[in-house]
Amino acid sequence: MTTGVVLPPLRQNLRLLPGAPDEDGAPRWLLFDTVRNKYFALSAEALYLIRHWQAGASAEGFLLELKTRGHDYGPEELAAFIDFVVSNNLNEARSAEASARVHQQYADQLLGFWRWLIHHYLFIRIPLFRPDPWLSRWTPRLNWLFAPVTHYLLLSLGGLGLVLVVRQWDHFWSTFLHFFSLEGLVFYGVTLVVVKSAHELGHAFAAKRQGCRVASMGVALLVMFPVLYTDTTDAWRLRSRAARLRIVTAGVRTELYLALLATFLWNLLPDGPLRSAAFFVATTSWVTSVLVNISPFLRFDGYYAFSDWLGIENLQQRAFAFGRWRLRDLFLGLKDPLPEPQPRGRARLMVAYAWATWLYRFFLFLGIALLVYHLFFKVLGILLFAVEVCWFIVLPIWREVKVWWKRRRECAMGTGRLLFWALVASVLIWSLLPLHVGVSVPAVLKAQSEQSLFVSEPAVIMEVAVKQGDVVEAGQLLVRLESEPLNFELQQVEEELQLARLLLDRSGSSVQEKAVRAITEQQYQRLLERKAGLLARQERLQLRAPFAGRITQIESLHPGVWVGTEMPLLSVVEPTRFDVEGYIGEQYLDLIGPGSLGVFIADRPGMAALPVQVSDVDIGAVFALPYGELSSEYGGPIAVRRVVDDRLVPEEGHYRVSMILDDISSLGDTDARLPGVVRVEGESRSWLWYQLRRVLAILIRESGF
Template structure:
């Protein structure tokens, strides 16, 4: 109850003869334990709710009496709760705006017409602003629904629910059994060839979904008058208007109508799952698969999410018994700001209880953040496909989500009548909050660092390769032992080589025989035979050298590291295959990989420093006092561990070694501090190098990040 008992505008309404229009249907509803009267206009399915005190007045309105007479009568009947004149005026204009009043004398029809036009313009503008969700009404399905009403009652019954549950369970079972192929086929869901099927499946399912709402609405006695096409992100999809269910007294009925879309969609999805599981490759199979995915996942993702204003939102609002959840959630926040920060007086709280305020506030916060994220994601998605459209969407989103609120705030602070004498205080508070934020963003430097994945490399190390191909026969020194130069590390055997040596030896004998023959008989043959002999001897020497090399010796002193080798006994090693390393000293470097964008940040700094955190030991950072960027582009990683195929974060071309990257990168080499207490470093262990840069204000960091995203994604 608010507003004065007497109003100076009373004369505007006092003498009119007015009553509730006969079309108006009144329902009593409980919202959070509080009584309300819901007035319904059956012609357009609009609802207005009023308090019992207001209803006591409204129900007594009759064209036979003037408003003043009715009001005075109410005063006599309910002296302490009857609405004041100002409330009566508000109430009447609210009801008039909802077109629920009947006037004995024609009111100012010109004004009403102007007002209607204004409302139309506002609605059109609203539609244009929410251009991602445009609705075009086409057809009235009510008469059809009436004809099939008995059928509806049959289907939407307890029996129907049992069938539904059974089918869902069977479908889920089918999916679970074929889970691996589900994952496989999902990959191809967005393939260009599948898009048309995907869309057809989507249209069919949405039709079923909307029909679900409409049928359920009919099931509980509602009416459905509009059906049409909705352009959801420019994709035409069917929709139906089942809002007459809002008049249902039972909130669970209302919630069921809201959920009916998902219920039917899930049912179809389950049927599709069964079809999919029973068919082989083919059109039917892939269509069924599409239906299954859309009917379940997309349905639950969008319609099952109360943060978006789809079905679940209305279900939640019904279950919580808070109508207009979203709008009132925003009002709740504004109310709190006005009350506690701006200290406005004479406020009317939007919530009727603390619990409701809690629901409103949490919903407001969550949905706003979520919506922002969704808008961002959609914009990025569209921009990836059609760049210009993406830009357009970004501009529109920015104006709706950033510029408009700013204008609203400015208007609120400087012009609106909502602020009274606390205007300077509110302005001061907002401005100081804003300048604080600006200060934090633009002036106060925040620690700034670059994280780069990399591996530890010993400063002096020798890679040990096979010089000659062969089967690994024996590992003489286990990995991790120290070796002296010349120690035998590994022995390979190569029977082919042995065979070659033997063959060559025999050839030498043969040639020697030829030489001695020639000396006796054909002196002229001596020279070529000798030449051949010496060639064969050379070959032998070479072969023996290679056999010698089958025994791999340490080329330097140090620690022999070849952890993988023992798994490869008796396998064939090609020539120049990597076997392991001999790490000669205790001095280690960390070699890290930075992207080109990161490198551009690093260039120009002379003495960079940072920290290394090794995987598995991230709580023990190692200081790296000296960091150097090696100023040339590379395409091959120092270790496959850093690439995708090795479990790292860097995109690599899918080749054998997994070291060639898709994008050029720069190498950064970090020296560790001299004494690292209690840490043994191993050559080859990977980790993250955090390079500290001079602190920067946040806005600069964000700007650079956005710039880089744009550059990378759109080559701007």
């Protein structure tokens, strides 16, 4: 209704400019607010209202005059346009009432400190200077940078540089790892500032070449991390989509040119500071351009380029409306009209873009929440983490769920949707029910009695009496060895014994000779003890079976080979008694215990599963994994890291589980140790309750100060 409404006076500092055509090709104009450097798009109908605007005239009279000119506007259309003018402060406030309304608008826009912090701590702009005069002087001098010959020259050099890098990729990658340190991060930070400065200058020079005014340049705090920005709002006045795209993509193209040139120079420069600088510029430019700037899901260059390429302004807001419309139609059967008239193909594209952006934002905001938690001290980190998750993830979902609940009576549930929601309910019920959990325990099957035989001292093999797989008896000779130094020492002792016996046989009965005889007898006894020790050492060189069993893991031994004390020669295993030893992660520790049943599945094709029973679970995690075949270093399932003394330390807590075999009749011949996995039927547990407990445990752990 427009009864009693008077047209407000428009501000005199507004400018009317021709704009780019609408998405459907209809002509448009731009209303430029020079004070706020802001553009408003106007249709032909809105332009006609502006041209014939009569400040102070009544709305009814204005509509009648327009009708006499052949333009029939409804009262609702005029009221909506007046609201647009007043809400965007495009009118003059000549009366006390109008001034009060402007002041109230300003007061309503003011946020409290905490609301302001929630809305702005992720992105705060700080303008530093107005570069337009400087750009006006320098743009003509740098026209050669935008020449086609420069473009193709940089592409050629960069392509050659990439080919050369591929040919020495190992060296390039090792250089990257070399700079992955605190000092390298500092250099990368400095390089990032330089590259991003060039990025923003690319936007600024490109905008100036298109005749646009660059209002300001400055620093923006993105999650408290400083980044540069350039205000190219004036690009809205360009009617050519290609011209706007050149401004939007100028920053990315600048970074890519730097990356190509730096990659080429890295291959030519000798080792030194210049080559390191080229490496920093190349890697920084490639990473920031590919991973950040060209992403269409963030409101950076890639998003605006994608929006201009599609010819869809305010792409995200409009796509989100289509995404919500499609969700409500798909899951609830709400037959709402399209948010706006669009061809079917474009509507599907906007729905797909909205859903992809939501998925991307979910992981992005979750990552930012973790980032702000680790960047700040613990109390503030926890607070910002909670704000980030609740405000940007939970709250939007909650708002949409509230709409679904409010409109529940409008839902049209067909067979397909009923089946879908029945499936959702089934999954929810399944996650709540306490179900038996199958636990996979990496394990090894090993003999209870197993012994590797080593030589007691360096020796040479004289005879190998057994081969792989032979069955031996306890005490049976396996390998006979000799040590030449030991034989020589034994021969010397034997000669000294003969001399001592000879002296004892020739000794007389005088007092002096009896005294010498006592000393000789002592020497003789010491020589006998020394001979017995040497004979014992010689006996230890004869390797015998410690118990009845089978020979396994025998080395390639043959007579004449010297062996040392650290080399295992062979192993003997008792084939009648085996057990299983496994290692379980901490998250499954409460699911199994003594008496739990399972089966051992060996990493050997064709071998039958063996029933096992848990006999014991250690109360402390292992410090090192004793079986290398279970570690990730050798292709096993347990992630480990190798420490200085070559120990394999698990990345997460693992506990030793001892198991006994119920039946080994189907075991047959096997090695002393066989890796595999034990499937244990664990205790009943609700999956959802377990996840909630994990989250609660993490919160309790992180809340400790």
